[in-house]
Amino acid sequence: MNTSVLLQRVGQVDPTRLEDYVAHGGFDALRRALLRRPEKVVEEVKASGLVGRGGAAFPTGVKWEAVARESRTPKYVVCNADESEPGTFKDRVLMEGDPFAVLEGMAIAAYATGASEGYIYVRGEYARAYTLLRSAVDQATQAGFLGDAILGSDFSFHVHIYRGAGAYVCGEETALFESIEGKRGQPRQKPPFPTTHGLFGQPTVINNVETLANVPPLILNGAEWFRSLGPEEAPGPKLFSVSGAVNKPGVYEATMDVTLRELIEEYAGGVRDGGKVQAVLVGGAAGTFVGPKDLDVPMSFSGLRRVGASPGSGAVMVVDERVNMWDVLLRIARFFAHESCGKCYPCRLGTQRQLEIVTRMASGALRYKDFLRLQDLHATMRDASLCGLGQTAGNAIISGLKVMGMGMSDD
Amino acid sequence: MHVIIDGQRVPVSPEMTILEAAEQVGIHIPRLCVHESLTPQALCRLCVVEWEGARTLVPACVARVQDRAVIHTQSERVRRARRTILELLASTVDLSEAPELLAYAEEVGADLERFSDGERLTFPVYDDNPFYVRDYNKCVLCGRCVQACGDDMQFTYALTISGRGFHSRVDTFYHLPMPQTTCVFCGNCVAVCPTGALKAKEELLLEEGLSPEAIWQRKREEKRAWYKER
Amino acid sequence: MSDIPWEQVDAVIARWAPRGRAGLLPCLEEVQSITGWLSPEVSRRIAEGLKVPLADVFGVITFYGLLYDRPVGRFVVRVCDDVSCFINGSREIVDACRSYLGVEPGETTPDGLFTLETHPCLGRCERAPFMMVNELEFGPITPQDVPRILEEVRKSGAGQEEEGV
Structure with a gap:
């Protein structure tokens, strides 16, 4: 189902002007939230069934509740705006088109959980989003939507903005904390989880941009409304970044029962030059390739699980038959070797060896021994790596081979 | 409170790690980066074990026990990960002075030549002070020396890891030689190095066949020159 | 210094x-x-x-990829060569940059003006193929656009904020 909740103001309002946001219903949700007790706000988010939109799909309300329960202060709300998953650009579109909505979501999260400080960590390459957010924070603080005694209440919340510096792994929440703390952006072993030991070791809510943008409409319209959108298992509006060999690449909003075929053919205008789908990479480089015969699966968790995939960040990259798949796999392998942080052994060494093997295969040398080695690398990185980067670094390679008809039985 | 490790019922207390619980009943889990005097970093992943119900394997050095957890330290999934990690290590590091790792490799049937066609990082041997030499061809990047130099022991902060991914390495500020760093030559880094990448000068010279007298003589001269310069 | x-x-x-x-x-x-x-x-x-x-x-x-411990050109040309840009012809964009600048990715022109880099996904996949010069954005572009873009950047000298293509 097509919805227009998250993108309703994108392209409609001037992202540099607070007044425009307010004239389009901006900060109404924060006003409403402040009239309720914080635990009621948490309850509403829990009841909505909203799950994180960054890729891990953890229930947002559960996260908030855990932080709300912590007595240690200060607590933090961190907005993960380090969008770096290849093929994913929805957060950028939100930040560039409707930056105040992200701030409003953060303020509501802070009120609900008792946090006093907020951080936005914006990807370094997103200069425009950074500039707009900075201006948005200044304006919102000036107008009393952020800062001390917000809207005359006794709730205070100050927001800082950090820029990333070119490291995909900093999208991993604990690596992001390390980065803000002035360290090398290497992930921490979990547990402990951010809800108890997050930024500066304090209880922390960390949510993705799109997740936070869901919060104001959810608070305004209620959990019941939210649940009425899309499938029971994953309600609410979702953004999909569709790109590659399609006629109209872009960010599209739909509920999660939308099918891959609908996204490609109806939303994104079909494959370019009337061509055919060779493969679709769902969920970015960390995601999974789906073959042309599986395009009718819905983009929900259970739907994609049937074909061994998951929605991840909502990235949909279409590879048509004109493209050499080896070149695509080579780029994915290169990406992970380049972005591995180097902390844990399986990923530091495995991504490098994976790249070397895929490079050889792409040049035409297909040896049985290399398929076996790739499989062991995939299994070892998936099972033994410290963070999600390594755990997913072999997914696209192995599933890509499968779509190419070179899958191995024990994958 | 108890856990089941490899079919054995092991009584445990809540703060115990899986590694400690296993030791109690004489089950040895391979490990590399963990050291009794240093904060566990859980980065070598050799100690991963299979915890029934967990999505991934878990590092036994930091994972705390939970009542009735069922843990396998020798399942095929565990052995495959351990074997591959050792094969990967051997493909870029000289493990000749790490007998424990070689023994683990044998135990899981690792083929140490399996990835030897890959790129290998090579370094010159840094012999820039009279106290110890650094041979990063033997370095597994366990990070112990950096920890010992920093918050865990000496608070000297001469060392860091530089670079990223496969090209990470132990380094100083802009690759400066040790004497130009904050290093106080305490020797803690040498003491915690598990693979012979860091070595006391005496030990190296002895290996090179110098007599104790000759070593003593040479070291005395080096140190005299060193203090004069400083 | x-x-x-x-x-x-x-x-x-x-x-x-x-x-x-x-x-x-x-x-x-x-x-x-x-x-x-x-x-x-x-x-x-x-x-x-x-x-x-x-x-x-x-x-x-x-x-961090965006921090440099060695000198780089006044303008860093970052061409996205990841999946979506590749599907839309990024290799030809990289080639156009190489031939215009006369350097390989990772290198800096002798006059110290330009450093060429191929970059992991820049998150502008709807504008593929895409490249950035410092913080200026260009995309979608064709290989024929490259000389004109880089020439304009060279002339602008200081690299002040400008509108992208």
Whole structure:
């Protein structure tokens, strides 16, 4: 189902002007939230069934509740705006088109959980989003939507903005904390989880941009409304970044029962030059390739699980038959070797060896021994790596081979 | 409170790690980066074990026990990960002075030549002070020396890891030689190095066949020159 | 090193010093935007100002792709060569940059003006193929656009903010 909740103001309002946001219903949700007790706000988010939109799909309300329960202060709300998953650009579109909505979501999260400080960590390459957010924070603080005694209440919340510096792994929440703390952006072993030991070791809510943008409409319209959108298992509006060999690449909003075929053919205008789908990479480089015969699966968790995939960040990259798949796999392998942080052994060494093997295969040398080695690398990185980067670094390679008809039985 | 490790019922207390619980009943889990005097970093992943119900394997050095957890330290999934990690290590590091790792490799049937066609990082041997030499061809990047130099022991902060991914390495500020760093030559880094990448000068010279007298003589001269310069 | 504008650098350091180590990343970013790259003497100044160990500062600089411990061109040309841009012809864009600039990815032109880089996904897949020159955005572009874009950038000299294509 097509919805227009998250993108309703994108392209409609001037992202540099607070007044425009307010004239389009901006900060109404924060006003409403402040009239309720914080635990009621948490309850509403829990009841909505909203799950994180960054890729891990953890229930947002559960996260908030855990932080709300912590007595240690200060607590933090961190907005993960380090969008770096290849093929994913929805957060950028939100930040560039409707930056105040992200701030409003953060303020509501802070009120609900008792946090006093907020951080936005914006990807370094997103200069425009950074500039707009900075201006948005200044304006919102000036107008009393952020800062001390917000809207005359006794709730205070100050927001800082950090820029990333070119490291995909900093999208991993604990690596992001390390980065803000002035360290090398290497992930921490979990547990402990951010809800108890997050930024500066304090209880922390960390949510993705799109997740936070869901919060104001959810608070305004209620959990019941939210649940009425899309499938029971994953309600609410979702953004999909569709790109590659399609006629109209872009960010599209739909509920999660939308099918891959609908996204490609109806939303994104079909494959370019009337061509055919060779493969679709769902969920970015960390995601999974789906073959042309599986395009009718819905983009929900259970739907994609049937074909061994998951929605991840909502990235949909279409590879048509004109493209050499080896070149695509080579780029994915290169990406992970380049972005591995180097902390844990399986990923530091495995991504490098994976790249070397895929490079050889792409040049035409297909040896049985290399398929076996790739499989062991995939299994070892998936099972033994410290963070999600390594755990997913072999997914696209192995599933890509499968779509190419070179899958191995024990994958 | 108890856990089941490899079919054995092991009584445990809540703060115990899986590694400690296993030791109690004489089950040895391979490990590399963990050291009794240093904060566990859980980065070598050799100690991963299979915890029934967990999505991934878990590092036994930091994972705390939970009542009735069922843990396998020798399942095929565990052995495959351990074997591959050792094969990967051997493909870029000289493990000749790490007998424990070689023994683990044998135990899981690792083929140490399996990835030897890959790129290998090579370094010159840094012999820039009279106290110890650094041979990063033997370095597994366990990070112990950096920890010992920093918050865990000496608070000297001469060392860091530089670079990223496969090209990470132990380094100083802009690759400066040790004497130009904050290093106080305490020797803690040498003491915690598990693979012979860091070595006391005496030990190296002895290996090179110098007599104790000759070593003593040479070291005395080096140190005299060193203090004069400083 | 007389060509380092120390007054500006010190002002940035002074602004971030109260945050200590948590000010390190933004301080490095801002100082680099003034000095072009992070030389040992600049990094030492930052380390002292923020009270962060020297080695740690170096470890942080070398971790991040957008921080440089060596000189780079006044303009860094970042061509996205990841999946979606590749599908839309990024290889031809990289080739056009190579032939116009006469350098390979990772290299800097002899006049010190341009550094060419192929970059992991820049998150502008709806504008593929896409490239950035410092913070200017260009995409979708064709190989034929490349000489004109780079020529304009060269003429603009200072690389002030401009509208992309």
